[in-house]
Amino acid sequence: MIILDTRHTVVGKTDTSSNTIKYALAEVMNKPEVLRKVSATFAPGPPLLVPHCPSNTSNAAGYTIPKGALVFVNIWAIHRGPSIWDNPLEFYLERFLDGKWDYSGNNFCYFPFRSGQRICARISMAERMFMYSLASLVHSFEWNLPAGERMDLSEKFGIVLEKKMPLIAIPTPRLSNPSLYE
Numbered sequence: 001m002i003i004l005d006t007r008h009t010v011v012g013k014t015d016t017s018s019n020t021i022k023y024a025l026a027e028v029m030n031k032p033e034v035l036r037k038v039s040a041t042f043a044p045g046p047p048l049l050v051p052h053c054p055s056n057t058s059n060a061a062g063y064t065i066p067k068g069a070l071v072f073v074n075i076w077a078i079h080r081g082p083s084i085w086d087n088p089l090e091f092y093l094e095r096f097l098d099g100k101w102d103y104s105g106n107n108f109c110y111f112p113f114r115s116g117q118r119i120c121a122r123i124s125m126a127e128r129m130f131m132y133s134l135a136s137l138v139h140s141f142e143w144n145l146p147a148g149e150r151m152d153l154s155e156k157f158g159i160v161l162e163k164k165m166p167l168i169a170i171p172t173p174r175l176s177n178p179s180l181y182e
């Protein structure tokens with residue numbers, strides 16, 4: 001995702017993808033039995049999306065949104081809403097397997113790439129980058145925490161959602177021939 005802040009610097013784009021991969025690896029390491037089932041179901045993107053202003057006063061669900069108001073959409077909360085999700089805080093990949101939760105912007109319970117005119121311009125690239133990177137990491141290495149360490153999955157709030165604690169993981173090669181890593 002690309003976000004321009006008020007100083008017109010680029011502060012997004014690679015962060016969303018790298019954070020997604022980092023979180024996915026951390027979740028998978030924390031629950032090794034799901035390793036076999038890994039799929040693209042992670043998207044810790046911007047928790048409040050990027051604020052936008054309506055160009056006209058409008059009405060949504062009975063609320064008046066004045067022209068020029070700064071509108072934040074709290075997808076962090078929507079994606080954890082207990083009225084939408086069973087055990088929302090549980091890392092449970094199977095909930096996505098029935099194909100009900102597509103993220104093309106048509107479902108207002110699950111839209112990590114936003115919806116409408118300002119939807120992420122590179123969803124297909126993000127999908128490919130994520131799938132390829134995570135698949136390469138888990139295919140090529142076994143991942144373990146340093147001895148005595150516990151996985152800390154707590155979040156740091158920001159423009160994009162980040163892990164509060166850095167992910168420190170020890171890779172052990174899995175491929176039979178070292179030349180395959182070249």
Ligand code: HEM
Nearest residue numbers: 001002016017020045049050112113114118120121122126
């Ligand atoms: C997991 C990875 C990603 C996530 C979760 C994500 C999420 C998002 C979201 C939520 C927005 C809408 C921002 C708003 O509220 O206005 C957005 C916009 C955008 N994203 Fe992504 N994104 C990801 C990866 C990427 C990548 C890899 C690229 C390009 C290489 C990209 C390019 C863009 C662009 C250009 C926009 C602006 C679209 C516009 O305003 O017209 N994104 N992204």
